[in-house]
Amino acid sequence: MSGDKPEHPIRPDEQQPLDNAKVGEDLMPVEAESEQIDEEQIDAEDEVEAQEPVRRREVPTPSKEEVRRHNISHLPYRSWCPQCVAGRCRDDPHRDRKEPEEGRGPEVHYDYAFLRNEEGGEKATVLVGRCRKSKFLVSHVVPTKGASEEWIADEVVKDLKKMGHHGHVVLRSDQEPALVSLLERVAEVRGSVTVPENAATSDSKGNGFAERAVQQMEEMVRVHKLALEHLVGQRIAISHPCIAWLVKHAVDVVNRYLVMSDGSTAYQRLKLRKCTATMFPFALPVLHRVSGIVQGGVVAERWYEGLWLGRSFTSPEDFINLENGKVVRARATKERPEAVRLTMKMLDEITAPPWRPMTVLSDAHPQDLRTPDGEAEGNPEVNEVPEQAPYRMQLRKPSMRRLGIPPTARSAAG
Numbered sequence: 061m062s063g064d065k066p067e068h069p070i071r072p073d074e075q076q077p078l079d080n081a082k083v084g085e086d087l088m089p090v091e092a093e094s095e096q097i098d099e100e101q102i103d104a105e106d107e108v109e110a111q112e113p114v115r116r117r118e119v120p121t122p123s124k125e126e127v128r129r130h131n132i133s134h135l136p137y138r139s140w141c142p143q144c145v146a147g148r149c150r151d152d153p154h155r156d157r158k159e160p161e162e163g164r165g166p167e168v169h170y171d172y173a174f175l176r177n178e179e180g181g182e183k184a185t186v187l188v189g190r191c192r193k194s195k196f197l198v199s200h201v202v203p204t205k206g207a208s209e210e211w212i213a214d215e216v217v218k219d220l221k222k223m224g225h226h227g228h229v230v231l232r233s234d235q236e237p238a239l240v241s242l243l244e245r246v247a248e249v250r251g252s253v254t255v256p257e258n259a260a261t262s263d264s265k266g267n268g269f270a271e272r273a274v275q276q277m278e279e280m281v282r283v284h285k286l287a288l289e290h291l292v293g294q295r296i297a298i299s300h301p302c303i304a305w306l307v308k309h310a311v312d313v314v315n316r317y318l319v320m321s322d323g324s325t326a327y328q329r330l331k332l333r334k335c336t337a338t339m340f341p342f343a344l345p346v347l348h349r350v351s352g353i354v355q356g357g358v359v360a361e362r363w364y365e366g367l368w369l370g371r372s373f374t375s376p377e378d379f380i381n382l383e384n385g386k387v388v389r390a391r392a393t394k395e396r397p398e399a400v401r402l403t404m405k406m407l408d409e410i411t412a413p414p415w416r417p418m419t420v421l422s423d424a425h426p427q428d429l430r431t432p433d434g435e436a437e438g439n440p441e442v443n444e445v446p447e448q449a450p451y452r453m454q455l456r457k458p459s460m461r462r463l464g465i466p467p468t469a470r471s472a473a474g
């Protein structure tokens with residue numbers, strides 16, 4: 061490899077292809093870059109002479125650039141990707157089955173799903189919905205089923221707007237009381253005509269559309285979670301606050317990149333154009349720009365560190381997790397020029413779930429930000445907290461800093 065390109069922080073070269081024999085059929089066009097074919101790849105090809113300076117159009121393993129791009133969405137399915145192979149089952153012949161659409165008005169189907177690391181283990185409850193027409197998929201990790209948390213109904217109302225449903229809409233579900241009461245609450249909150257409709261228990265096909273949406277959410281979450289675990293080198297608890305963000309990102313990439321039978325994505329069906337946003341692999345260490353900070357009367361533009369949590373569907377903004385656990389919206393984000401690898405310690409800085417919108421700040425305060433050289437803006441005390449001693453209980457260092465708890469207060473707090 062030439063040395064003038066920064067190595068990608070997620071080190072895509074560590075991903076070993078699983079199935080060389082089938083790789084060719086899945087390959088995307090290879091771009092004309094000589095460094096995309098390395099010596100190992102050529103050696104692996106029996107029919108290529110060792111001294112032949114031939115550039116093949118197809119290589120048996122993906123290029124680094126292909127892997128790098130694929131790792132953002134894990135779509136389409138690639139047989140050379142260990143996480144795709146491990147996370148998505150491909151043996152369900154009914155998954156793309158079509159159902160008659162004629163005579164149907166706007167309909168969104170809902171169901172609950174559970175994510176578990178192992179059978180009987182702790183679970184995350186996920187509300188899954190999908191618009192019948194656009195196939196737009198929404199998923200929210202929820203602390204509890206039902207309508208007891210007011211924000212859940214509010215999120216569903218926001219989702220319906222994203223799907224373009226501003227008028228009469230039917231919200232379909234099975235007869236589960238918690239789901240029925242949530243959708244009834246949505247109908248109350250929403251001003252327009254909203255008709256909850258429950259499939260009969262005897263109707264096995266009644267909620268099949270939602271069941272397939274659940275299956276797709278589960279598959280994509282599995283793939284992205286496996287990729288994340290590969291990066292940090294350990295299993296991630298299903299209760300980790302990053303999971304709620306990961307679930308949002310996993311269905312977001314489905315909406316943006318999964319092409320349906322008519323050649324369009326859900327994103328295209330709603331926005332009438334292709335998604336051209338710059339997307340990153342989940343939790344990639346990035347820099348984001350904050351404009352307009354006044355320093356001695358000068359408006360400065362500076363870049364700050366953070367972890368990329370995903371992209372907003374409605375505005376051109378990224379969600380960035382700061383070291384102190386706060387989440388900000390950023391209008392400009394870029395990969396870090398130096399190779400920074402995600403660690404479990406960095407992932408543990410994600411403490412704010414997406415379900416409390418007030419934890420997402422519209423404008424970052426300078427004291428919440430940290431520059432690449434480690435200098436904290438406007439709050440020098442942040443750097444004076446010694447980085448020592450394993451902490452007990454749930455309170456993490458960033459939280460302690462935010463709350464202004466000095467390190468000596470640790471034993472008192474415990």
Ligand SMILES: [Zn+2]
Nearest residue numbers: 134141143144
């Ligand atoms: Zn993949």
